[in-house]
Amino acid sequence: MSVAREIAAAKINLALHVRGKLPDGRHAIETIFAFCIDGDRLSAEPAAELTLGSSGLFSPELPHSEDNLVLKAARALQEAAGANSGAAILLEKRLPVASGIGGGSADAAAALRLLTSLWNIDPAHAERVAPALGSDVPACLLSLSARGEGAGDRLQQIALPEVSGMPVLLVNPRVQLSTAEVFARWDGIDHGPLGEDWRHGRNDLQPAAVQLAPQIETVLAWLSAQIGATLVRMSGSGATCFALFDSEVPRDRAAEAVPREWWHLATSLR
Ligand SMILES: C[C@@](CO)(OP(=O)(O)O)[C@H](O)COP(=O)(O)OP(=O)(O)OC[C@H]1O[C@@H](n2ccc(N)nc2=O)[C@H](O)[C@@H]1O
Numbered sequence: 001m002s003v004a005r006e007i008a009a010a011k012i013n014l015a016l017h018v019r020g021k022l023p024d025g026r027h028a029i030e031t032i033f034a035f036c037i038d039g040d041r042l043s044a045e046p047a048a049e050l051t052l053g054s055s056g057l058f059s060p061e062l063p064h065s066e067d068n069l070v071l072k073a074a075r076a077l078q079e080a081a082g083a084n085s086g087a088a089i090l091l092e093k094r095l096p097v098a099s100g101i102g103g104g105s106a107d108a109a110a111a112l113r114l115l116t117s118l119w120n121i122d123p124a125h126a127e128r129v130a131p132a133l134g135s136d137v138p139a140c141l142l143s144l145s146a147r148g149e150g151a152g153d154r155l156q157q158i159a160l161p162e163v164s165g166m167p168v169l170l171v172n173p174r175v176q177l178s179t180a181e182v183f184a185r186w187d188g189i190d191h192g193p194l195g196e197d198w199r200h201g202r203n204d205l206q207p208a209a210v211q212l213a214p215q216i217e218t219v220l221a222w223l224s225a226q227i228g229a230t231l232v233r234m235s236g237s238g239a240t241c242f243a244l245f246d247s248e249v250p251r252d253r254a255a256e257a258v259p260r261e262w263w264h265l266a267t268s269l270r
């Protein structure tokens, strides 16, 4: 039987500026999305019903399968396309849950791509259902570098030759942070737009995330002290932080030295 496979690529926000509030209560952001070559892994094969199984280090931390964004995405797509086929989906959960690197959004987007191909339906259905599944889902559906505005779902694809293929180290102090709680603690001050060069940008959610998880400052300081780290920042609403490197050797050396109680992933950007 044919098995379809997809990577739910880990997302990082190279910069994330919060500019204000939107009428729907969410926040207006300006961000640069970049994607790693690694992430969660999804596979699916045709079946009469829609089912989800999971494996992987972070599988025990996933919500009950009906609340899982993978099944929510699958049901939304089924409805939009009027498809009555099912699928047996498997999720290998390798990325920490609620960690600022896409997580559920990347899985939902990967499920949309996977089922679009398995059910042989128009990809426009996936694009239509993506925004309601989460502000980050349209970016994750694309999984290519992009500038995001609005709630993060108004996208403009951009080439980022300066980081394409660049080695990156992701580190999480093993604390889950709720995106809603972090946004709720944003100081309400517009610290200015994200200009042309994201390297001069910031992550405006960092102070709010640090209030909830002070360990983030320890991770940022640790990454900044690593030889060869050229830029260190927190991703999304945290608590995962990343360091960019010019080559793999110093990234791997840093990866080997990551304290054992933290999670890390040595990878590179697409
Ligand atoms: C902060 C970002 C940056 O890329 O990433 P993560 O930390 O989740 O990875 C995203 O904007 C997160 O997108 P996503 O994870 O899809 O969030 P959603 O499910 O849409 O929203 C969860 C909650 O976060 C808040 N939220 C989200 C997006 C936004 N622009 N403003 C908000 O205030 C709202 O309280 C919302 O109810």
Ligand SMILES: Nc1ncnc2c1ncn2[C@@H]1O[C@H](COP(=O)(O)OP(=O)(O)O)[C@@H](O)[C@H]1O
Residues within 6 Å of the ligand: 062, 063, 067, 068, 069, 070, 096, 097, 098, 099, 100, 101, 102, 103, 104, 105, 107, 108, 177, 178, 179, 180, 236, 237, 238
């Ligand atoms: N497949 C999934 N992977 C991770 N989280 C999921 C998944 N499905 C649902 N969730 C829920 O979504 C929340 C993670 O969302 P969010 O905080 O936006 O994560 P992140 O910051 O990693 O993007 C978690 O609280 C989790 O309960």
